[in-house]
Amino acid sequence: xxxxxxxxxxxxxxxxxxxxxxxxTAKGLMETMRSVSEKTLADGGHAIRSVHAKSHGFLEGELxxxxxxPPTLAQGLFSKPATYPVIMRLSTIPGDILDDSVSTxxxxxxxxxxxxxxxxxxxxxxxxxxxxxxxxxAFGAPTPKAFxxxxxxxxxxxxxxxxxxxxxxxxxxxxxxxxxxxxxGPNATVATMGGQPETHILGETFYSQVPVRFGDYxxxxxxTPVAPELTALTDKPLTENGGPNAIREAxxxxxxxxxxxxxxRAQLCTDLDDMPVENAATVWPESKSLYQTVxxx
Numbered sequence: 001x002x003x004x005x006x007x008x009x010x011x012x013x014x015x016x017x018x019x020x021x022x023x024x025t026a027k028g029l030m031e032t033m034r035s036v037s038e039k040t041l042a043d044g045g046h047a048i049r050s051v052h053a054k055s056h057g058f059l060e061g062e063l064x065x066x067x068x069x070p071p072t073l074a075q076g077l078f079s080k081p082a083t084y085p086v087i088m089r090l091s092t093i094p095g096d097i098l099d100d101s102v103s104t105x106x107x108x109x110x111x112x113x114x115x116x117x118x119x120x121x122x123x124x125x126x127x128x129x130x131x132x133x134x135x136x137x138a139f140g141a142p143t144p145k146a147f148x149x150x151x152x153x154x155x156x157x158x159x160x161x162x163x164x165x166x167x168x169x170x171x172x173x174x175x176x177x178x179x180x181x182x183x184x185g186p187n188a189t190v191a192t193m194g195g196q197p198e199t200h201i202l203g204e205t206f207y208s209q210v211p212v213r214f215g216d217y218x219x220x221x222x223x224t225p226v227a228p229e230l231t232a233l234t235d236k237p238l239t240e241n242g243g244p245n246a247i248r249e250a251x252x253x254x255x256x257x258x259x260x261x262x263x264x265r266a267q268l269c270t271d272l273d274d275m276p277v278e279n280a281a282t283v284w285p286e287s288k289s290l291y292q293t294v295x296x297x
Contacts, residue, residue, distance in 0.1 A: 008072055008217050008289070009266040009275075015218060017278050021176075025144045032151050036095040038160045043096075043260055044267060052091040052107045054098065056201060057251035061087040063112055063264065065295045073266060075215025077115055077129055078294045085113045086297060090201055090251060093134070096158050103173060103196040105188075107245075108133045108206035108223060112297070133206035139280035150189070173197065188281065193226040199246050203233030203253055210280045211269065218269040220284055222291055227261035229254075233296035265291035 009015070019025070033050035041047050041085040067081040074080070091107040092100075119126060141147035173195050180186055186197070205224040212219060225231055238250055267289050269275045275284040 008270055010216055011213050011218050012116050015272070015277055019118040019143075019145070022144065025148055028148050029151065032148065032155050033095075036155050036158050039155075040096050048095070048097070050059045050095045052093055052109075054092050055096050056090040056092065056106075056245075056247040057255070059090075059260065061088065061297050063110070063295050063297050066293060069294060070219060072268060072293060073108065073237070073294050075217065076117065077112065078266075087111045087113070090247075092196075093245070095155075100248075101244075102200050104203050105191050105196050106135045106204055106206075106238070108135075108204075110223065111284065131221060131223065133221070134209055135201075135206050136186070136188050136191065136206040136209065137207045137208040137220075137222075138188060138283045140191070142279045150289065154196070182183065197235075198238055200233040200236045200238045200250060202230055202251060203236055204258070211275075211277045214266060214268065219266045222265050222267070223262050223297065224265060224291075225260070226263050226296075227259070229258045230260055230262070258297075262297040263293045264295040264297065266294050267291045276278070 029237050036050040037047065040053070056071050061278075063084045065078050065080065065082050065084075065087045069078060087110075089107075089109045089111075091109070093107060094102070094216040098104075108131075110133070111131045112131070114127055115129040116127070139147070141150055175196075183203070187195070203225060205222055210220070212221065214221075233254075238246065243249065267284055267286070269277070269284070270289050276282050
């Protein structure tokens with residue numbers, strides 16, 4: 001009998017490759033993000049985050065870790081059945097507060113409260129763990145250096161020409177439709193430039209996009225809606241031109257009448273050729289490893 005633990009790649013430090021200029025790239029990312037925050041502060045008089053600045057809803061709930069998980073999935077936070085309070089934040093990615101007709105990828109952040117266990121240096125007193133997710137299975141840039149180049153371009157447009165951004169977003173949505181019709185799937189970079197389809201945010205599945213250490217293994221995570229009221233919203237058109245805050249208004253309208261149920265799932269890495277750690281723009285094929293449920297919210 002094959003042991004399932006032999007099927008999945010075990011974490012070791014050599015899974016990762018540290019680029020010679022990685023520290024320099026990290027510094028450039030921090031400086032560029034800070035420049036976005038400084039620009040929005042100067043123009044608007046308020047300090048806001050440098051990405052995912054616009055909130056579309058805050059939700060309060062509970063995360064229930066599944067019981068009876070196999071050892072490969074019973075790792076870290078998910079090592080034993082437990083229930084944790086969570087706060088969830090829905091957002092879109094720009095660092096400035098834009099009309100929703102500038103249609104960009106959506107984010108979901110989940111703050112899990114009361115988590116025990118070993119902490120990273122500098123966080124020894126904390127008791128929370130965060131999942132930071134976006135509605136696409138892979139990141140828009142393969143490497144931190146490539147992301148820095150894109151981020152610098154986007155930073156240069158902060159708090160400028162919102163009307164022009166609306167026009168570009170409309171054009172990018174048209175480009176995205178052609179890409180989907182041709183390739184069967186959307187392009188993450190086009191979505192970032194305003195080509196995100198105008199669909200209901202609550203029908204989205206949200207992904208970690210980049211691999212994370214998952215205890216003894218390596219995984220990508222996702223949070224996917226399973227309540228019928230939520231799955232009915234998947235790919236449902238939402239005309240953001242209906243108002244500057246159409247996404248938020250749709251979220252508020254939904255939760256006036258409904259609750260929500262999502263599953264947290266993990267996709268364990270099986271090999272670094274088809275499921276690379278150092279190329280974040282690669283979608284890990286589910287033919288190699290399925291997303292498996294580890295908890296529900």
